[in-house]
Amino acid sequence: MSALLLGDKEMAHWFETRPDFVRSALTEDFRSGSVDYTALSEKIAATRIEDAHRLVAAEADLFREMGRARRLRFLAWAAQRSIPDRPSAWARIFEKDEEGEDGSGANDVVxxxxxxxxxxxxxxxxxTVRLIGDVENVRIVSRAAQDIVEAPAPAGGTP
Structure with a gap:
């Protein structure tokens, strides 16, 4: 299993190399420096995707404290390993335990x-709008819309 590096240095590099639209949605809340995430990174690397939800429950305190950027990196790691073969493993990460069951305390992490x-x-x-909305795509959609408008009505009238 590939490593997911969540240390301060690795996160700073990751953050700096993200496009502006990603950085705008994240804070640099991973720069706290109060927790060493090396051990968690090693646990994640050794975890099968089918067991990722158990890891989240076992390490709920760390997942709460790690900040948005680290959690999103974890979710990206999980999504990459889940799809398309094991989508249920991805879904289990978002399942909440019934109150009193397991006592995992991971519901707030979800x-x-x-x-x-x-x-x-x-x-x-x-x-997405910027990528789809380029001039050529707008032309294609406009032509398709015009073709639909100019097409003869189906035999039997408009549905």
Missing amino acids: DLFVDDIRAMQGPLAAL
């Missing part, structure tokens, strides 16, 4: 994961 993903929605939507 909420943080969801918030982290939501924080990326705006910047990703803006990027």
Whole structure:
């Protein structure tokens, strides 16, 4: 399993090499320097994707404290290993335990994961619009719309 490096130095490099739209959605909350994430990085590397949800539950305190950038890197790691063969492993990361079961305390980490993903929605939507909205794509869509308007009505009328 490949390593996911979550140390301060690695995170600083990762953050600096992200496009502006990614950095705009993240804070540099990984620069706290109070926790060494090397051991967690090693645990993640040794974890099968099917067991990732158990790792999150076991290390819930670290996942709470690590900040959005580290959690998103973890989620990217998990998504990359889950799809397309094991999508249920990805889904289990987002499942909440019923109150009182297992006592994992990871339910609030699930909420943080969801918030982290939501924080990326705006910047990703803006990027998507910019990528789709180039002049050539607008021309293609306009031509297709014009073809539809000019096409003869289907036999039997408009549905």
